[in-house]
Amino acid sequence: MADSASESDSGSVDGGPIMMPPSPATREQMQKRIESLQQQNRVLKAEIDAYKVQVKTLQSENRSLRQASVNIHAKAEQEEEYISNTLMKKIHSLKKEKETLALNFEQEEECLTNDLSRKLMQLRHEKVELEQSLEREQGHIVNKLMKKIEKLEAEINSKQNILEQLRREKVELENTLEQEQEALVNRLWKRMEKLEAEKRNLQIKLDQPISAPASPAGYYGEATSATRGSQPGEEQGLPNTVKIQRAPEQLTSHIQMLRSEVSRLRRQLAISQQEHMQKTNQFQKEEQTIREENLRLQRRLQLEMERREALCRHLSESESRYSSIVLCHIKHWESLRSISQFGDGRRASL
Template sequence: MLPEEMVLKLQHEKAELEQHLEQEQEFQVNKLMKKIKKLENDTISKQLTLEQLRREKIDLENTLEQEQEALVNRLWKRMDKLEAEKRILQEKLDQPVSAPPSPRDISMEIDSPENMMRHIRFLKNEVERLKKQLRAAQLQHSEKMAQYLEEERHMREENLRLQRKLQREMERREALCRQLSESESSLEMDDERYFNEMSAQGLRPRTVSSPIPYTPSPSSSRPISPGEYTFSATSVNDFWYI
């Protein structure tokens, strides 16, 4: 085989290898970019969900605080009313009898204390019921606060996991780019070493004024299989040992 043909063959194989490496690099880079984009979207979605949960938490705290304040105000009003009624009842019971009461007054005096005591018992029961409602509302508020804190902790852990995964994918992408760059540099060094060996043996390749354009066949558009890639590299190495 003539040196010119060998040079053309090597150039052809080099072009195929460069094309294969470029396609592989583009495929891997696109794949990594898709993963990175997906991770970024997931991170943004988690952050938006976390912000929404925080806003809902703040709204719930404000609502519970308002309900608690309203409940306490109602309780204090009822207690003030109860104290006022107790004072009025005590004043009526402590009033001296200035004149003989009429039968109607006697009947009213007999009935009024019972009604008042019944009303007092009702108010006491109402106060106890409101206190129970207040304790239940406080307990519910504490449970919801604990639930929101737990959800926020899970969201932070998920966000940290996604950030670490994104960092690993970026490091993997950088390592792949370095590996592809080293492969291209190795091919260029092999080509330069071949020309140096040819020059040392006194064989100078013919100067080509217009390079032959490389037109890939329909079958060359697919990625080179590992077997074909090994065969091409072996052919180049066998030629160097001739």
């Protein structure tokens, strides 16, 4: 640009009309302007050279970048091809593995299904057999327990009846003894009163012979009636004093006999009461034993019922466990199927 400007200036000077020579001041200004223009021209040339160098540098960088881009593109294509080949190989291997797994899974599922079905049928048969045996055993135990309970109840009722009978006999015996004792006491009192009256009569008759002696026959008859137990074989010619002495002796012996009878009856009553207490205690012990046996049998029956319920729960848990295993296998098979479908879809997209 500076060259063209200088050339244009020189051309304009040469080809133009002839002008007047400039003055020295103008010439000096022109000279300064020329120097400044030359200086600017040199600066511009330096800038142009710098720009040329920069352009060459940029062109070389552009060429290197283009080459790098080409290399990167080629490398990317190679890597993409390698990745595609690797993925295809993996997809083929996964497909084969999936087919192998599906086949193995089907075989294993079929085997497990058959095994579980066989075990389920076996468990059901065992459950039915156990229920039947348990029902038979429980029926046998219940019947046995019912028989024992009925037997124990019959024994309790019979012993209660015996106890009631013994109580009634005791009451009757006590009443009879009281009546006998009362009758005996009444009889003794009457006899004592009668003997006292006879004694007074005899005393009066003993005192009579001093003033007016009585006939021996009458006195003897009164003495005989007073004794009430004179034997017919006795001699009637005995003195009256001997007969009068025998009557109190017989009365005393009779009183002693009655007292001994009362003592014997009391001892018999005490013995019967003691036997009654022993039998009552024995019956109470037997009743307690029977109650304990009944309670033990009821507990045993309750344990048998609880064992049956536990067995039923165990069988139901076994069936639910089998159902959960089957559901787990079905879910696993469905997950494998979904994985295989996902692999097929991805391969198709590639």
